[in-house]
Amino acid sequence: MKKNTMVSIGGLIIAGAIVFLLMAATPGSSGVEITLKELNGNQQKYEENYVTVEGLLVEESIEWDADKIELQFDVKDNEGNKLHVTHNGVKPDNFTEGVIVILQGNPAKEQGEFIAETVKTRCPSKYEGQDMENYDPESHKDKLNKPSSESEGEK
Amino acid sequence: MYLVGNLSIYIGLAISIFSLLIFIIGIYKQDQRFINSGKGGVLAAFICTAVASAILLYLLATEQFQFQYVHDYTSSELPLIYKLTAFWAGNSGSLLLWSLFLSMYTVMVVFSKKMKGNPMVPYIASIMLTNVIFFFFILGFVAKPFVLLDEVPIEGKGLNPMLQNPGMILHPVTLYLGYVGLAVPFAFAMAALILRNMDDFWIKMTRRWTILAWMFLSLGNILGGQWAYVELGWGGYWAWDPVENASFMPWLTATAFLHSVMIQERKNMLKVWNVSLIITSYALTLFGTFLVRSGVLTSVHAFADSNLGLYFLIFMAFAVLGGLYVLMSRYNLIKRDAGQFHSFLSKESSFLINNLLLVGAAFAVFWGTIFPLVSEAVRGTKVTVGIPYFNAVQSPILLSMLFVMAVCPLIAWQRSSAKNLRKNFLYPSIFAIIAMVLMVVIGVRKTWAVIGYGVIAFLLITHYLEFYRGVKARRKMTKENIPVALWRLMVRNRRRYGGYLVHLGIAFIAMGIIGSQNYDLETMKTVKLGESIEIKDYKIIYEKLDQRKEGINDIIYADLRIFQNGKPLGVMEPEKVFYGNWEQPSSEPAIVNSWKEDLYLVLSAWENDGRATFIVKINPMMNWLWLGSIILVIGTLFAVWSGKYGNITPRYSGSKREVS
Incomplete structure (x- = not known):
């Protein structure tokens, strides 16, 4: 057999090993990405899954327990589906009304509850600021005397 | 300004189409006069992008808020450097930067001394020009940098706080220089195939350009990671986000090419493989741009959604099909006179393994990135692929890579x-x-x-x-x-x-x-003033919470006194910065560096009574990562570097043409 052929076979074995590695790793490390509506209808179905779900933040629902480091809030979609989220961690940057929140974690046993491992925010216009007309130069003053969890939304 | 800006783009478009046509005519008629005028066109196209870029910079620097782009990404209080860097904060500006680099590279190749009298020039120029035309088209009709608003606003929206960091100055520029740079080897490869010639000169030139692009791509990725590390308060530097993957994949394939081309140099083997790697690397840069600009994948990085991605997808399909067609039609010619392996235990075979691993790693990243799309198309559910997948797959591959190295x-x-x-x-x-x-x-x-x-x-x-x-x-x-x-x-x-x-x-x-x-270690704790947090051998005492003003930004900061094994290390100040017209604060972590580990402190939240919540992380050996990057x-x-010794460019020995 020509050595070039032998080398090609060796190459195929390595390539096969990599493909095998891919196949072995894919199901274990992946979860499902579903909409809020799908999740609300089938809470049991996704109980075992690692779920990614997006929703709009409802600002007045934010509850922050500093000592337990526990954040609770609601997200909703445009059709009125709601989800109550518990997250053992701090508020991410940019956590304001109507911002798109990307949640990853497990649906809880109770209907409409979600335990989020990670909470990320995504702004629809991520790299753009607000119009200056709405800008109130006083808005940041005296942030210190307000808890950080209440310091937004005085627009 | 409005007129000149837009004119420079449309004139640039017209000129590049004209030069492309005239190159083709010149090649067809074998008439040097046509080629020379095409070269003039290449220069003119570069001047057009340079003028457009200069105008955009001028508008940004002088706060011309009647321009939408200036209004959307800057405000009058912004420091000058960030006003200027807002150039690449949005879609159209970053594409203008891309066009600028692309036309600059074209000029560099066409007018390079080494390329003088080389018949490849008209072909390379034509292929580069096709790219330039695509970008002019996008700038002229899809993402226009110069758009006037109906009324003149007094203020702009300001630049996203996350982009107000020194990383913004260098990271996008280096990344684009790398991305765009990969178009040059592609043009060289296509020209060589069309001329049926892949000699030492070709190898030398292609490799030089690939190394250059590779260096910028490495630098861009590293600077991006460094920026994320010091800015986001998350304490990481890489998250396998689709956007990061998009710039990692061409890096992997370009690395593979840089090694396998050495086998071609010595043994005249793997020519098809090498050209495929070049086509792949180039296509991956376009694919990456498609991912970033289209919003098909859930990414925290993404630019505002637009149909831009679609254009990139179409252009990519066009480039890949074109590339494959040329490759296939020359397949038999380059397959001839290939060398043979003499032994399994040779540098050649170790390079082959290296190539398989690198391409395998690139494929694994690709697979993980597009898997959500595939599963949605096939099964209807969007399956997410997380960081664990990438770590599980990449660690063994890249570790074997290190071993081969x-x-x-x-x-x-x-x-x-x-x-x-x-x-x-x-x-x-x-x-x-x-x-x-x-x-x-x-x-x-x-x-x-x-x-x-x-x-x-x-x-x-x-x-x-x-x-x-x-x-x-x-x-x-x-x-x-x-x-x-x-x-x-x-x-x-x-x-x-x-x-x-x-x-x-x-x-x-x-x-x-x-x-x-x-x-790495992490702890999260809410403490009262005077209380302390302990992690590993560090003791962190929370001493003060206060506020100060810097320009229009309000900054809340905490004073943390650090002790390691009882030895004082000074006071650190993690901050939350409320930027001018952004309601929400951004975290500015404080970092204590050493060769052993970084102590990474983030102020997360605070209460009325002075209690504050901190995230404290220990990230071992981070300095080695930055040191390695500098050595790289x-x-x-x-x-x-062309020194006195060696590094001589071999003479072109390919087929001759009347025109060059």
Whole structure:
């Protein structure tokens, strides 16, 4: 057999090993990405899954327990589906009304509850600021005397 | 300004279409006059992008808020440097930057001294121009940088706080220089195939351009990671986000090409493979842009959604099909006179393994990135692929990669005998085993870490031996002292020793990655004033919470006094910054650096009574990652620097044409 052929076979074995590695790793490390509506209808179905779900933040629902480091809030979609989220961690940057929140974690046993491992925010216009007309130069003053969890939304 | 800006784009579009046509006519008629006028067009197209860029910079610097782009991304309080860098904060500006670099590279190739009288020039120019035309088209009709608003606003919206960081100055520029740079090897490859010629000259030129693009791509990725590390308060530097993957994939395939082209150089083998790698790398840059600009994937990075992505997808399909067509139609010609392997244990075969691993790694990243789309199309559910997948797949591949890298200098070209292998491997293996035992003894016990550091120790010693033996051999003949001998040895073999330096850089980067991925610690705690947080051997006392003003930004900061094993390390101030017209604050972490580890402090939240919540992280060996990155860049520059010795560009020996 020509050595070039032998080398090609060796190459195929390595390539096969990599493909095998891919196949072995894919199901274990992946979860499902579903909409809020799908999740609300089938809470049991996704109980075992690692779920990614997006929703709009409802600002007045934010509850922050500093000592337990526990954040609770609601997200909703445009059709009125709601989800109550518990997250053992701090508020991410940019956590304001109507911002798109990307949640990853497990649906809880109770209907409409979600335990989020990670909470990320995504702004629809991520790299753009607000119009200056709405800008109130006083808005940041005296942030210190307000808890950080209440310091937004005085627009 | 409005008129000149827009005109420069439309004139640029017209000129590049004209030059492309005239190049084609020139090639067809074999008439040098046409070609020369096409070259003039290339220069003119570059001038057009330069004028448009200069105007945009001027508008940004002088706060011309009647322009939408200026209004959307800047405000009057912004420091001048960030007003200027807002150039690439949005879609259309960043595409203008891309066009600027692309037309600049085209001019550099077409007017380069080395390319004088070379019949490849018209072909390369035509292919580059096709790209330039695409970008002019996008700038002229899809993402226009110069759009006037109906009324003149008094203020702009300001720049996203996350972009107000020194990282913003260099990261996008270097990344684009790398991305765009990969178009040049593609053009060279296509030109060579069309002319049915892949000689040493082609290899030399393509490799130089690929190395250049590769260096910028590496730098862009590293700077991006560094920026994320110091800015986001998340304490990481890489998250396998689709956007990051988009710039990692072409890096992997370009790395593979840089190695496999050496086999072609020596043995005239793997020509089809090499051209495929170039096409793939180039296509991946377009694919990456498609991912970033289209919003098909859930990414935290994404630009505002637009139909831009679609155009990139179409252009990519066009480029790939074109490339494959040219490759296939020349397949038989380049398949001829290929060399043969002489031995399994040779540098050639180790390079082959390296290539398979790199391409495999690129494929694994690709698979993980597009898997959500595939599963949605096939099964209807969007399956997410998380960081664990990427880590699980990439660690073994990249670790094997490191191992091949470590072994490579020990193996000779053509064939290695068992005897010389034993001689070469003995000391490095002993050294690596001792290092691994020592690690276990001092408490490094995680499997991945021990294997990883063992391989790195092996790599360091084999590379050290390369330098040592080279210097020793040289001193025998010249009697120079060690530094002189080392320096002369290196400058006389720039490619080889520059390559080794890059390997050392990668090894240090790997040290940082392995350390910070396996031994990071994190704690989150709410404390009252005067209370302390303890992590590892650190004690952090929370002393003060206060507010100060910087320009229009309000900053809340906490004073943390740090002790390590009772030894004071000073006061650190993590901050939350409320930027001008952004309601929400951004975290500015405080970092205590050392060669052993970083102590990473984030102020997360605070209450009325002065209680505050902190995230404290320990990220081991981060400095090694940054050090390795610097060595990598130095090594690359060292390798491509045209010194006195060697580095001669071979003469072009391909087919002759009337025109050049």
